[in-house]
Amino acid sequence: MPTANQPGRLRFSSLFCRVAGALGLAVGLFLGGDLLIHPLAGHSRDQLIECYNNQQSIVVAFKLWASEHSNHLPFNVSSNAGGTKELCRIGQGGSDWNEAAHFRAISNELASPSFLVCPNDHNRKPAADFQQFRQANISYLLRSGANVDLGRASEVLLVCPIDGNVLYCNGNGQFAIEAKGVPRPPLSCLWQRNESFRRAATQILILLFAAGLLIALGFALRRGGAAASTSIQEVFCRPASFFTRSH
Template sequence: MWTRCAGRSGPGRFERALTVSELLVLVAVIALLVWVLGPKAFEPVQTRIRTENCARQLRSIGVAFRLYAGDYGNLFPTALMHDDLWLTNCEDALVSAWRRLSNELATPRFLVCPGDTRFAAVNFESMTRSNLSYFMSIDASPAAPQMLLAGDRNISSNGVQIGPGFFDPGTNCILTTTKELHRGVACLLFVDGSVTRYRPSNPPERGPFLTIATNRLAIP
């Protein structure tokens, strides 16, 4: 099919337009490529979007921590809980600590990473460890702005995955990650409200590796 190009004059001023059959062939080729490549073709884009949404959620959580501290004598929820609770029943202590932020967060959906397979709780009262994606620092304080406060649960210590519960890093711990979330990236929230997308092979601005000695963590 040939059409005259609008706005031009003179002999031979024609441009070829696609026929319906050619358009159908083009659509079929695109559909075939999508079928052959499958969902994996879109994984990198989806991962980036989920990682960015996760970082945005953690920033909101950081605001919630600061609001809470403003109402409770410049203390985070963990500072108002007896230390023995973390040692004897870390799972319940972690859930309780996140519940203390319920007024500031308004909804428990902020506590599940968009890239996680876990589901958010219907409300804070029914929330359990399985409704959480983010660990919480037990020792973080508003007085230490560069301290790690919370983040994705796909963290590991010197390449060894950290299981749910109480984690005391010790002096030689180097924070690493697993590929369970964000294809090996962990979004980490610091006391100052900043969020780092951390991958040990791609060091963030805070240093080649994060060391977290003297900062105990509760892992969901």
């Protein structure tokens, strides 16, 4: 039989769950918003320089290749002329999802495939050589398209989804701490390539899910408290009603 103080306990538990859930939801939304605004983990300037040097080597290789192909980059040259134009798979922000094909085109100009992996990317390993080179051996995002060429100095060519370093078609670059107004890596790419982003996003999703469960539990307890209160009223009112009827 329900006790007289059971509804009070249920109401308190309901209130606690709803307040805790609301706080968790607020914290999760705040952290999620901050992660979307600042998706890249900060690194020291020395670490950024290592990444930047890799990107510079890649741009030099592209320029060497372009010097023999009317000053055009591989993804703007037909495969009949040794380019990779037909292999482009341009996605969000101009990032090419088939960048391995474009990097493979400059394999003779690029000394080693190790330049294609950011030194701060602990989730991807460089290929031993271009014979074993795959998409999984690339850290950097390559932008392609007709508007991305050596003649377009202001167009972004390479973006590091780990550090945020940016290199333009003319070879100039910006460190992550200086880059402004440049295309941000797509979230799907950050999820795939940036381990710290993926870990943080997973933790936030778990927090939001737990907060939602607490809020749902709070409302369930609230309904249970109302039902228990009604049940107790019936229990205590029955003798009185019986006594009234008997007289």
